[in-house]
Amino acid sequence: MSNEIELIKDPGLPAHxxxxxxxDPKAAARAERQVATLFILSxxxxxxxxxxxxxxxxxxxxxxxxxxxxxxxxxxxxxxxxIALFCIGAGLIHWAKTLMPDEEVIAQRHEFKSEDxxxxxxxxxxxxxxxxxxxxxxxxxxxTLGAALGLSAISPVLLLGDLGPLPGNxxxxxxxxxxxxxxxDPGDRPLRPQDLEVGAVAQTLPEIAPGEHRSLNDIGKDxxxxxxxxxxxxxxxxERLSWTYEGIIAFSKICxxxxxxxxxxxxxxxxxxxxxxQSTFDVTRAAKVIFGPSARPLPQLPITIDxxxxxxxxxPFNEPVGPSFWERST
Amino acid sequence: MxxxxxxxxxxxxxxxxxxxxxxxxxxNLTKVFPDHWSFLLGEICLYSFVILxxxxxxxxxxxxPSMREVVYEGSYEPLQGLxxxxxxxxxxxxxxxxxGGLLMRQIHHWAALIFMVGIVVHLMRVYFTGAFRxxxxxxxxxxxxxxxxxxxxxxxxxxLPDDLLSGTGIRIAEAIIQALPVVGSYLAFxxxxxxxxxxxxxxxxxxxxxxxxxxxxxxxxxVHLMLxxxxxxxxxxxxxxxEKNVVGYPLMPVYMAKAGGFFFIVFGVxxxxxxxxxxxxxxxxxxxxxxxxxxxxxxxxxxxxxxGLVRMAPPxxxxxxxxxxxxxxxxxxxxxxxxxxxxxxxYPFIExxxxxxxxxxxxxxxxxxxxxxTAIGAMALTFTLVCLLNGGNDIIATxxxxxxNQMMWFSRIGVIVLPPLAYVITKRxxxxxxxxxxxxxxxxxxxxxxxxxxxxxxxEIHEPISAEKAWLLxxxxxxxxxxxxxxxxxxxxxxxxxxxxIRNRISRSMATAVPKATQSERKELEGHH
Numbered sequence: 001m002s003n004e005i006e007l008i009k010d011p012g013l014p015a016h017x018x019x020x021x022x023x024d025p026k027a028a029a030r031a032e033r034q035v036a037t038l039f040i041l042s043x044x045x046x047x048x049x050x051x052x053x054x055x056x057x058x059x060x061x062x063x064x065x066x067x068x069x070x071x072x073x074x075x076x077x078x079x080x081x082x083i084a085l086f087c088i089g090a091g092l093i094h095w096a097k098t099l100m101p102d103e104e105v106i107a108q109r110h111e112f113k114s115e116d117x118x119x120x121x122x123x124x125x126x127x128x129x130x131x132x133x134x135x136x137x138x139x140x141x142x143x144t145l146g147a148a149l150g151l152s153a154i155s156p157v158l159l160l161g162d163l164g165p166l167p168g169n170x171x172x173x174x175x176x177x178x179x180x181x182x183x184x185d186p187g188d189r190p191l192r193p194q195d196l197e198v199g200a201v202a203q204t205l206p207e208i209a210p211g212e213h214r215s216l217n218d219i220g221k222d223x224x225x226x227x228x229x230x231x232x233x234x235x236x237x238x239e240r241l242s243w244t245y246e247g248i249i250a251f252s253k254i255c256x257x258x259x260x261x262x263x264x265x266x267x268x269x270x271x272x273x274x275x276x277x278q279s280t281f282d283v284t285r286a287a288k289v290i291f292g293p294s295a296r297p298l299p300q301l302p303i304t305i306d307x308x309x310x311x312x313x314x315x316p317f318n319e320p321v322g323p324s325f326w327e328r329s330t
Numbered sequence: 331m332x333x334x335x336x337x338x339x340x341x342x343x344x345x346x347x348x349x350x351x352x353x354x355x356x357x358n359l360t361k362v363f364p365d366h367w368s369f370l371l372g373e374i375c376l377y378s379f380v381i382l383x384x385x386x387x388x389x390x391x392x393x394x395p396s397m398r399e400v401v402y403e404g405s406y407e408p409l410q411g412l413x414x415x416x417x418x419x420x421x422x423x424x425x426x427x428x429x430g431g432l433l434m435r436q437i438h439h440w441a442a443l444i445f446m447v448g449i450v451v452h453l454m455r456v457y458f459t460g461a462f463r464x465x466x467x468x469x470x471x472x473x474x475x476x477x478x479x480x481x482x483x484x485x486x487x488x489x490l491p492d493d494l495l496s497g498t499g500i501r502i503a504e505a506i507i508q509a510l511p512v513v514g515s516y517l518a519f520x521x522x523x524x525x526x527x528x529x530x531x532x533x534x535x536x537x538x539x540x541x542x543x544x545x546x547x548x549x550x551x552x553v554h555l556m557l558x559x560x561x562x563x564x565x566x567x568x569x570x571x572x573e574k575n576v577v578g579y580p581l582m583p584v585y586m587a588k589a590g591g592f593f594f595i596v597f598g599v600x601x602x603x604x605x606x607x608x609x610x611x612x613x614x615x616x617x618x619x620x621x622x623x624x625x626x627x628x629x630x631x632x633x634x635x636x637x638g639l640v641r642m643a644p645p646x647x648x649x650x651x652x653x654x655x656x657x658x659x660x661x662x663x664x665x666x667x668x669x670x671x672x673x674x675x676x677y678p679f680i681e682x683x684x685x686x687x688x689x690x691x692x693x694x695x696x697x698x699x700x701x702x703x704t705a706i707g708a709m710a711l712t713f714t715l716v717c718l719l720n721g722g723n724d725i726i727a728t729x730x731x732x733x734x735n736q737m738m739w740f741s742r743i744g745v746i747v748l749p750p751l752a753y754v755i756t757k758r759x760x761x762x763x764x765x766x767x768x769x770x771x772x773x774x775x776x777x778x779x780x781x782x783x784x785x786x787x788x789x790e791i792h793e794p795i796s797a798e799k800a801w802l803l804x805x806x807x808x809x810x811x812x813x814x815x816x817x818x819x820x821x822x823x824x825x826x827x828x829x830x831x832i833r834n835r836i837s838r839s840m841a842t843a844v845p846k847a848t849q850s851e852r853k854e855l856e857g858h859h
Contacts, residue, residue: 005848005850006848006849006850006853007804007848007849008771008800008801008804008805008847008848008849008852009797009801009849010569010570010572010801010805011569011797011798011801012569012570013569013570013577014569014570014798053429053430058429067606070606073429074432074433074605075605075606077429077430077433077605078433078436078601078602078604078605078606079602079605079606081433081598081601081605082598082599082601082602082604082605083598085594085595085597085598085601086594086595086597086598086599086601086602087598088591088594088598089591089592089593089594089596089597089598090591090594090595091591092587092588092590092591092594093587093588093592093595095587095591096583096584096588096591097588100583100584100587101579101584102579102584104577104578104579105360105362105577105578105579105580106362106570106575106576106577107361107362107562107575107576108574108575108576109562109573109574109575109576109692111690112465112561112690160520161520163520163521163523164519164520164521164522164523164524164528164530165519165523165524166516166519167515167516167518167519167525170519170524170525171508171515171525185621203621205621216527216618216619216620217524217525217526217527217528219619219620219621220501220525220526220527220620220621221525223620223621253621254620254621257505257659258501258502258505258506258640258659259501259502259504259505259526259620260501260502260623260627261620261621261622261623263622263623263625264625273734275623275624275625275626275627275724276498276502276623276627277637277640277641278641278723278724278734278738279645289645291734291735291738292641292645292738293640293641293642293643293644293645293658293662294645294658295645295646295656295658296647322505323504323505323508323509323656323659324508324509324647324654324656324659325508325509325514325515325518325654326510326511326512326513326514326515326653326654326655327515327653327654328654329649329652329653329654
């Protein structure tokens with residue numbers, strides 16, 4: 001074939017170019033000195049570290065541009081360590097690059113595939129081994145072994161059963177009951193309606209007996225935000241309106257999306273925003289989701305006042321608080 | 331013979347007498363490694379892992395993995411007298427009372443970030459150069475496993491201080507577990523030893539963080555490196571480099587010095603960061619309580635894209651027969667990441683299926699010469715990047731004076747529109763680069779020197795490129811697409827016809843290329859001149 005396409009050919013490895021240190025003893029000696037200097041610098045770094053550890057007090061701060069106010073002890077330790085380690089590395093690499101042989105070496109590769117003969121032998125060995133065990137000829141052994149192995153997997157799973165209790169009703173209930181007083185967090189002071197001005201927000205928790213300990217588990221379910229608006233600003237149905245008291249409305253502070261604390265309240269727009277994933281709830285419309293990934297409003301806590309004029313819960317939350325779970329039905 | 335040589339001889343003899351390893355050692359001590367800056371990326375991961383083991387061990391000596399409530403009495407005044415978990419208090423003590431403790435904490439955290447950056451960039455290098463092709467598919471899968479475990483390990487690590495920020499992260503993880511259909515609430519209760527937060531999760535994740543996962547890491551990294559060693563490293567194409575050889579430097583002494591030196595450099599740089607760059611200042615966040623949160627809560631960067639995905643999810647939740655499924659959590663939190671990591675792990679097999687190429691490859695591809703692969707990579711990166719941006723949407727919105735709604739809508743639309751756009755643009759760019767390569771080989775380099783011809787015409791002088799460069803630009807293979815039949819001899823549709831059709835189409839896309847320049851074409855052009 002005369003018109004066969006001719007490809008461009010591999011010119012082969014280019015000729016080796018020697019470094020200065022290979023041919024010039026002066027350059028080699030200079031490189032050696034440079035490597036040694038780096039190692040000495042490293043040693044100095046260690047000296048800085050030891051000195052800082054032993055002699056620099058931990059409460060000395062001084063100003064460095066860019067870094068700002070910096071702790072001398074911490075900076076001395078860190079920089080000493082950094083210099084000590086970095087210079088060892090730089091020295092080793094400089095040594096390798098200037099003084100160790102730099103002629104490229106060619107090694108051959110071989111295909112991983114074995115000779116056909118060896119492969120056939122290998123397959124034969126496996127087959128012979130399997131035949132010798134006779135698993136195929138003894139279905140009874142095969143099946144009972146399979147069943148036994150399968151069943152034995154139950155034990156580790158079962159033994160992990162005590163990792164935790166079953167959820168029971170815990171995801172659906174909180175500490176709020178009819179008549180539970182709302183107390184400030186922090187401070188544990190009961191609140192009267194007049195403690196909250198229009199536009200104010202308060203974080204509250206259910207009142208506990210003096211000396212009783214409040215667990216994080218409880219806070220994770222019980223946290224409530226109180227917000228006071230002018231009653232005419234609400235856009236609620238009659239039932240929801242009856243859950244408010246003189247413009248004070250109470251919502252679960254635990255986000256209905258993934259359980260973060262819905263901590264940001266915008267007074268102008270009357271929106272609550274969760275800082276984790278930006279679900280936004282409209283306070284005037286019973287915490288309806290107006291933006292973001294949450295699919296449900298924040299549960300509302302019906303409130304009123306007790307005989308002494310303190311804010312209390314009329315009833316528990318209208319639905320389970322916090323993120324969704326399989327068994328929640330609303 | 332000097333005394334030193336005698337000792338070396340004796341040591342070698344001692345080892346060989348007991349193991350018979352002389353032959354193996356000789357072969358492996360002179361093993362050849364190719365040189366390229368991008369081959370250092372994997373080394374960075376290995377070294378930061380070692381740094382993590384060292385600094386992590388240091389931290390365990392003082393850290394108290396317990397949720398027992400204590401009253402803080404340390405030297406950091408703003409928190410004195412506050413109730414907090416022993417875990418948080420001991421992390422404060424490491425930061426303020428233990429000399430060098432804060433440095434070690436910061437080195438540990440920086441090393442974790444470098445470890446994850448290293449893994450991702452190393453993965454990109456391996457992907458875009460086609461280093462995952464046969465016989466290295468197993469190592470690719472192990473690598474994807476290391477990436478996944480790295481994300482989990484990092485998340486557990488920054489959860490251990492039990493500060494307000496990390497507790498918020500754990501709360502989100504709990505919500506994802508709780509959202510699983512059927513078993514969700516049970517799994518959540520088993521994981522946390524009861525309702526959230528309980529008192530069990532810190533000691534539990536501590537065991538996983540310092541024992542279980544590092545053990546798995548060690549095993550996987552060992553296999554990963556043994557395979558690299560045994561299969562020999564890939565090399566970039568170039569003069570003298572073929573599928574049948576490795577061109578580079580011997581392990582002893584050059585690579586021992588370079589790699590050993592590089593470990594110290596990585597450690598030195600990490601120590602420098604630990605010394606000057608504050609990271610995760612937990613004392614500013616305060617102890618965790620589920621009723622509080624700080625604005626601008628951000629996870630570490632490798633979790634950021636997942637958080638961004640969760641943030642942009644549409645608010646969909648369904649209730650069927652009284653049971654709730656939270657699609658707004660399941661899709662971004664589990665289903666999409668699951669699909670992405672599975673596709674990533676299977677990519678080598680998918681590509682070889684689509685191209686029908688079952689041969690061994692030891693020479694790397696230049697990314698432009700595999701336009702479809704490069705474009706798919708760009709597409710995946712764009713998707714992840716949009717998610718990552720949305721993970722910081724609150725910070726970006728406040729920094730650049732945008733509304734959070736604008737950011738979120740940009741991401742929601744961008745995450746669907748931008749990846750395909752990136753695919754198309756990248757593929758076009760690759761083909762343009764191929765065309766440029768072809769022109770360079772055929773017409774030479776533009777010198778910028780203009781010459782006026784006797785007839786008044788101006789032309790630019792082109793200089794032929796070197797033989798080495800011409801080889802580099804044309805040494806790659808250009809595979810023809812598959813042509814699998816969908817009809818049999820009698821014109822009847824064969825079983826699997828649709829599969830063959832799909833495979834043909836993908837393979838045609840994979841084989842898109844600008845024909846590379848040949849010597850014949852060069853000769854022909856010379857004839858014209």
